[in-house]
Amino acid sequence: MILAVDTSLGSTVAIVEPDGAVRAVARSENTLGHAEVIGTLLQRALADAGVSPADVTHVAAGMGPGAFTGLRIGIAAARAFALGRGIPVVPVPGHVAAALAHLDAGATAPFAVVTDARRRENAVTVFDGRDANGLPRRVAGPELRANDVDLAADPLLSVAAGPASDGARGGARTAEVVPVTEIPADALGRVAASMLASGWAPTGELAETEPLYLRSPDVTVGHAPKKVRA
Amino acid sequence: MLMTGPGPMPRGPLVLGIETSCDETGIGIVRGRSRPGERHVLLSNTIASSMDEHARYGGVVPEVAARAHLEALQPAIERAVAEAGVTLAEVDAVAVTSGPGLAGALMVGVGAAKALAVSLDKPLYAVNHLVGHIAADILDADAPPLEYPTVALLVSGGHTSLLLVRDLTSDVELLGETVDDAAGEAFDKVARILGLPYPGGPEIDRAAVDGDPTAIRFPRGLSRASDRAAHRYDFSFSGLKTAVARWIEQREAAGEPVPVADVAASFREAVVDVLVGKALDACAQHGVPRLLLGGGVIANRRLRDVALARAEAAGVTVRIPPLSLCTDNGAMIAALAAELIGEGRAPSTLEFGADSTLPVTQIQVAARDAVAVGTA
Numbered sequence: 001m002i003l004a005v006d007t008s009l010g011s012t013v014a015i016v017e018p019d020g021a022v023r024a025v026a027r028s029e030n031t032l033g034h035a036e037v038i039g040t041l042l043q044r045a046l047a048d049a050g051v052s053p054a055d056v057t058h059v060a061a062g063m064g065p066g067a068f069t070g071l072r073i074g075i076a077a078a079r080a081f082a083l084g085r086g087i088p089v090v091p092v093p094g095h096v097a098a099a100l101a102h103l104d105a106g107a108t109a110p111f112a113v114v115t116d117a118r119r120r121e122n123a124v125t126v127f128d129g130r131d132a133n134g135l136p137r138r139v140a141g142p143e144l145r146a147n148d149v150d151l152a153a154d155p156l157l158s159v160a161a162g163p164a165s166d167g168a169r170g171g172a173r174t175a176e177v178v179p180v181t182e183i184p185a186d187a188l189g190r191v192a193a194s195m196l197a198s199g200w201a202p203t204g205e206l207a208e209t210e211p212l213y214l215r216s217p218d219v220t221v222g223h224a225p226k227k228v229r230a
Numbered sequence: 231m232l233m234t235g236p237g238p239m240p241r242g243p244l245v246l247g248i249e250t251s252c253d254e255t256g257i258g259i260v261r262g263r264s265r266p267g268e269r270h271v272l273l274s275n276t277i278a279s280s281m282d283e284h285a286r287y288g289g290v291v292p293e294v295a296a297r298a299h300l301e302a303l304q305p306a307i308e309r310a311v312a313e314a315g316v317t318l319a320e321v322d323a324v325a326v327t328s329g330p331g332l333a334g335a336l337m338v339g340v341g342a343a344k345a346l347a348v349s350l351d352k353p354l355y356a357v358n359h360l361v362g363h364i365a366a367d368i369l370d371a372d373a374p375p376l377e378y379p380t381v382a383l384l385v386s387g388g389h390t391s392l393l394l395v396r397d398l399t400s401d402v403e404l405l406g407e408t409v410d411d412a413a414g415e416a417f418d419k420v421a422r423i424l425g426l427p428y429p430g431g432p433e434i435d436r437a438a439v440d441g442d443p444t445a446i447r448f449p450r451g452l453s454r455a456s457d458r459a460a461h462r463y464d465f466s467f468s469g470l471k472t473a474v475a476r477w478i479e480q481r482e483a484a485g486e487p488v489p490v491a492d493v494a495a496s497f498r499e500a501v502v503d504v505l506v507g508k509a510l511d512a513c514a515q516h517g518v519p520r521l522l523l524g525g526g527v528i529a530n531r532r533l534r535d536v537a538l539a540r541a542e543a544a545g546v547t548v549r550i551p552p553l554s555l556c557t558d559n560g561a562m563i564a565a566l567a568a569e570l571i572g573e574g575r576a577p578s579t580l581e582f583g584a585d586s587t588l589p590v591t592q593i594q595v596a597a598r599d600a601v602a603v604g605t606a
């Protein structure tokens with residue numbers, strides 16, 4: 001049983017079976033208050049799915065991109081839950097989960113998952129079709145873009161005609177803009193299920209599981225220390 | 231299960247404490263007392279600090295601290311349980327700092343603690359960081375039990391507070407606190423003015439070794455007679471920092487050399503004087519002959535020496551927990567929770583958040599009724 005956690009936008013927790021069947025979803029759309037709701041969401045998802053913590057075999061963690069503070073709470077929770085049970089964390093980029101949900105809804109053309117990254121910026125990842133495991137194929141991003149520019153004119157969204165295209169062969173297509181306001185934890189769990197089914201295994205490399213902050217800490221080195229000599 | 235003699239020893243609850251209010255990721259493991267009058271036993275006090283990452287900024291950067299907590303938590307918990315010789319499955323309760331502190335940093339610990347408690351299916355105690363500093367004292371196996379009431383002076387880079395503790399788990403009153411910089415922050419800022427590295431406390435100490443603490447009379451913040459009505463137990467260090475900077479500027483403008491040792495010693499004396507003076511004033515006014523010192527700045531030798539000497543002259547007994555328990559740590563958080571459990575308090579609900587300005591009167595956050603804590 002996979003427990004999936006994401007707090008990069010709202011807060012969502014889901015329980016997904018190894019074959020991808022969704023057992024329960026608990027969510028809070030509040031884009032603040034992640035720390036307040038995370039414990040209750042975990043408890044509710046487990047209860048709704050009728051499983052105990054001991055039944056959980058993997059924890060899927062939404063790694064962002066997202067606003068710093070909220071994103072971290074879900075990752076910290078995912079890691080701590082996994083540590084408590086001695087089970088692995090499967091790191092999943094949040095946009096991949098959103099893209100899977102979009103593909104499952106019938107999308108065929110290339111599209112860009114666009115989420116609020118705060119500070120008048122959006123995080124953008126471009127996908128085109130599915131890979132051999134049925135997961136969304138990422139072709140560009142994630143990158144930050146000012147939220148008041150026309151994304152359609154952005155080269156990031158220009159996708160070369162490839163295997164997934166059946167029409168404009170040889171040319172370029174512009175990805176459809178898909179604004180996303182919540183990373184669906186059920187899709188996150190299904191991405192993890194698919195990764196596990198195709199042989200994903202933890203490497204123990206922390207670098208591989210780092211959050212996708214997309215920004216450096218907002219800090220500047222102050223004035224050089226004043227020199228004082230005796 | 232450890233066996234001695236004919237049967238298993240009675241064992242108190244095993245509590246794991248998580249502290250992430252500033253730049254230290256602290257994990258503590260404490261075996262709570264199994265019967266009244268017994269002592270709690272410290273099994274591990276594991277600390278991962280991001281201090282080095284803050285050095286180039288000259289102070290704690292909240293976002294840098296929060297990122298470091300996220301990366302440090304899991305390895306720190308693993309180290310702590312290994313050091314304590316226990317497994318997470320044996321943990322009876324999880325404790326976490328809910329506040330006060332840096333909001334983004336606190337949230338990492340809160341998120342982790344909630345998930346750990348849910349995954350272990352164990353109760354969670356959300357507690358007050360400042361009261362945790364007092365609870366550090368009860369882990370000192372060599373000291374006699376803490377007596378009440380006691381005045382507590384907590385001094386660190388994040389806080390400067392004077393408390394009246396009538397009971398650790400039920401009655402802590404804030405007498406005063408800093409209205410601007412924390413004392414530790416003042417050390418950092420003055421070190422910077424003197425061209426010394428971060429953190430400033432040990433550097434100022436080193437620079438002050440051959441200095442004359444009476445060479446320059448720097449101002450004692452909020453210590454005038456006119457401050458007594460509104461700010462008798464409050465502290466202010468930003469004016470002192472400005473006074474040091476101005477004194478140096480004037481010296482340089484006059485083309486004279488700056489006596490760094492004297493400036494460092496005189497600045498430190500002004501800080502120590504006001505800290506100890508106000509703490510002993512509180513002891514006198516409240517008729518409490520006991521003073522507990524806590525917080526990272528207590529590592530400052532001059533502060534301890536002056537406090538001990540002036541307290542003795544005033545007939546006040548001073549308690550100082552081991553320095554490894556004075557700096558921010560998870561053991562003190564586990565100790566406070568162990569004390570709450572020992573008092574039969576119900577755990578917290580899962581709905582609390584991080585409260586960067588949690589008042590000291592709120593010793594436990596989101597306490598729930600009924601539900602008792604099982605012991606191993």
Ligand SMILES: [Zn+2]
Nearest residue numbers: 386388525558
């Ligand atoms: Zn502290």
